Amino acid sequence: MPDSASIDVDALLQGYARIARANGAQFRLNARLERGERSRGLWRLQTSEGPLTASILVNAAGAWADVVAESCDVAPLGFTPMRRTGVIVDAPETWPMRALPACIDVAEDFYFKPDAGRIMVSPADETLSPPTDAAADDYDVAVAINRLTDACKIDVRRVRSTWAGLRTFSPDRNPVAGHSCGGDGFFWLAGQGGAGVQTAPALARIAAALICNTEPELDPGPLSPLRFRTRSQAREARVS
Numbered sequence: 306m307p308d309s310a311s312i313d314v315d316a317l318l319q320g321y322a323r324i325a326r327a328n329g330a331q332f333r334l335n336a337r338l339e340r341g342e343r344s345r346g347l348w349r350l351q352t353s354e355g356p357l358t359a360s361i362l363v364n365a366a367g368a369w370a371d372v373v374a375e376s377c378d379v380a381p382l383g384f385t386p387m388r389r390t391g392v393i394v395d396a397p398e399t400w401p402m403r404a405l406p407a408c409i410d411v412a413e414d415f416y417f418k419p420d421a422g423r424i425m426v427s428p429a430d431e432t433l434s435p436p437t438d439a440a441a442d443d444y445d446v447a448v449a450i451n452r453l454t455d456a457c458k459i460d461v462r463r464v465r466s467t468w469a470g471l472r473t474f475s476p477d478r479n480p481v482a483g484h485s486c487g488g489d490g491f492f493w494l495a496g497q498g499g500a501g502v503q504t505a506p507a508l509a510r511i512a513a514a515l516i517c518n519t520e521p522e523l524d525p526g527p528l529s530p531l532r533f534r535t536r537s538q539a540r541e542a543r544v545s
């Protein structure tokens with residue numbers, strides 16, 4: 306698509322943070338949620354930076370979404386974190402970097418795209434991982450470079466940087482946004498997989514509408530965590 310563009314993820318995040326602060330949000334960075342208990346309509350949260358209370362708790366903990374749920378005595382949904390690797394290499398001098406599109410192999414075995422004058426290449430890996438601060442594995446870096454050099458018939462002389470992150474999937478690989486089945490003020494916002502940046506504005510608007518009890522722009526049914534309810538949980542919900 307000639308009119309497609311890259312998202313500056315850091316600028317997007319800082320922009321959202323500015324808007325949130327301007328609307329009264331407070332940020333507690335490095336405050337790890339250790340335990341949450343619901344009592345008399347409130348969440349009482351123990352964090353590494355002290356206690357907090359809240360009427361609604363939004364679980365947007367990415368790869369740790371199930372861990373956070375369990376620390377609040379909410380049944381996990383079965384999220385799967387998967388590692389994906391990124392590698393930055395120099396582009397061949399002859400490549401038209403300003404016009405270069407993002408290129409994805411038809412089998413989605415690898416992809417590459419221009420990145421600040423260089424090439425970002427990924428082996429499109431999906432390696433199962435526990436929730437952790439992921440790091441690139443040398444093998445995945447070698448696979449990425451091998452697929453790039455093979456497909457484009459170029460030499461890669463220098464790897465500039467490597468990284469990896471976790472893309473977290475729900476059991477049906479679609480995102481989850483909605484209240485848990487317990488009616489306990491626990492809201493799931495997780496499982497964005499490989500599209501959590503580009504879907505963030507839309508998913509956040511749907512989540513905000515559900516939390517504030519207003520009409521969402523789209524049918525939120527397919528995003529509901531209730532689709533993963535076990536039969537006994539569904540029976541309990543009908544009885545109560």
Ligand SMILES: Cc1cc2nc3c(=O)[nH]c(=O)nc-3n(C[C@H](O)[C@H](O)[C@H](O)COP(=O)(O)OP(=O)(O)OC[C@H]3O[C@@H](n4cnc5c(N)ncnc54)[C@H](O)[C@@H]3O)c2cc1C
Nearest residue numbers: 337338366367369389391470471497498499500501502503
């Ligand atoms: C190599 C790679 C390429 C990608 N490419 C794209 C792309 O092209 N387009 C796209 O849209 N997406 C892409 N993604 C996916 C995107 O990055 C994710 O979907 C997105 O980051 C998920 O956001 P999140 O906020 O749900 O989770 P995260 O960004 O993982 O945030 C979760 C946060 O919860 C915090 N947390 C966890 N446990 C606790 C706790 N107990 N207490 C307090 N805080 C806690 C963590 O510290 C973390 O800050 C890519 C990902 C990778 C790895």
